[in-house]
Amino acid sequence: MVFKFATFDPAQDPNDFNPAFPPTPSSSPSVTLCQPCEYTYTFTKTIVRRLVAAGASLVLRAPAFAVDGREIRDQSAETPLHGINFDVRPEFGQRQLKEFTLKELKAATQKFSDKKVLGQGGFGKVYEGQLSDGSLVAVKRCGAQRNQGITEFETEVMVGRILPPRHNLLPMLGFCRTSKCEDLLLVYPMMINKGVDHCLRAKPETRPPLDWLTRRKIALGAARGLSWLHDLNIVHRDIKLANILLDEEFEPHIGDFGLVGFTNRRHGEYSVDGIEEAPVLPRNESEAASRIEDSDSYFTNRICGTFGYMAPEYGMKGKYSVKTDVFSYGVVLLQLVTGQRTSVRAASAKENDMLLPDWVKGLPVERRLEILVDPNLQGEYDEEMEKVIQLALLCTHTLPRGRPSMAQVVRILEGDSIEERWEEYRHSEEYLSYPV
Secondary structure: OOOOOOOOOOOOOHHHOOOOOOOOOOOOOOOOOOHHHHHHHHHHHHHHHHHHHOOOEEEEOOOOEEEOOEEEOOOOOOEEEEEOOOOOOOOOOOOOOEEOOHHHHHHHOOOOOHHHEEEEEOOEEEEEEEOOOOOEEEEEEEOOOOHHHHHHHHHHHHHHHHOOOOOOEOOOOEEEEOHHHOOEEEEEEOOOOOEHHHHHOOOOOOOOOOOHHHHHHHHHHHHHHHHHHHHOOEEOOOOOHHHEEEOOOOOEEEOOOOOOEEOOOOOOOOOOOOOOOOOOOOOOHHHHHOOOOOOOOOEEOOOOOOOOOOOHHHHHHOEEOHHHHHHHHHHHHHHHHHOOOOEEOOOOOOOOOEEHHHHHHOOOHHHHHHHHOOHHHOOOOOOHHHHHHHHHHHHOOOOHHHOOOHHHHHHHHOOOOOHHHHHHHHOOHHHHOOOO
16 A cells, blocks of 8 residues: 655745655756746646645555456556645654455455444445454445545545544554445444444343443543544544444444544644634624634535534534534433433424424423433432533533533543533523523
């Protein structure tokens, strides 16, 4: 597998310098170009510099594929992956991923047998597999028949290269891409207990429900994983129960990075939490027109993700920041507490179903625990339950700047006080607008 990084001369544009990918000095002698060649040179140079300004561009060669029963190396043109338009901190290096052959993964999954299917999403099916060394893996077979499938595959490979082997982030083991992208496969370690959604909603007669201590462990582990992602300037954009996977010890691992977005804080200093505050959305179009938005905090893109987990500014305007993930995480916290789906069914046909955060905010404070807590817990929880609910409501604040950073969430779950921030929230317009 070969990765190439675009390089450039920082002296020509100091803002383009990225310390994670230092430039390669050129030894080519200077030459004098004729006028037509000079025009071509200038045009090409402009295009290259604009591409480089978006970040380092990675190039991945296509893997081996079978011809007449023999494996040969595909000699077709290299297929470029998307450029990374963010600054990776220098202390985080690039991981080496294994390039699997299609033959290996067919053998591991019994030729992608239906009996080996673990689940299916919009991106493709996931198969249980066993490699020749005996290790259990999950093989994600991507939908290459559509361009979006190829895009998400390439994004996952890039992120798999960047992510450090942290405990609460699902590490990629390798990938396989056959000629003409007819097969796109990603290989991850097997998570025995599947996703949190599976464990949370499993019927009591088939397995015991998750107890409160396990749910708190999942909440803390997922918060740490998200905090590490944000420290790498990566916005997940699809945090939900199904994308938090559990190993044999019920330790959570955030996975599914096909929809990630990248932030860019090149021109600003890192805050104490390693995260910048997202700005407040304008109240109306005239205010938006009269204000220059902070491009280092907010990014606009096509809306993708899962309804019910989307932050308001993202679902309505396509604007995302690290605080977009914080909102989604808050919904996850509420689901761990309540056992509910992302929307709560209305009491009567005349009423509309409510999104989970709105339903919780509308509950009377004196009866909140009584109504809210998952009955499967059978009343077995500690005094931390109220603190977790308060934290979830802070995370699902309508305004991005009203939400804590994920680093702050981790510290609160580890024992820091939430009282001061909660009192501030209780006197805010956000809280007082709900009938409590």
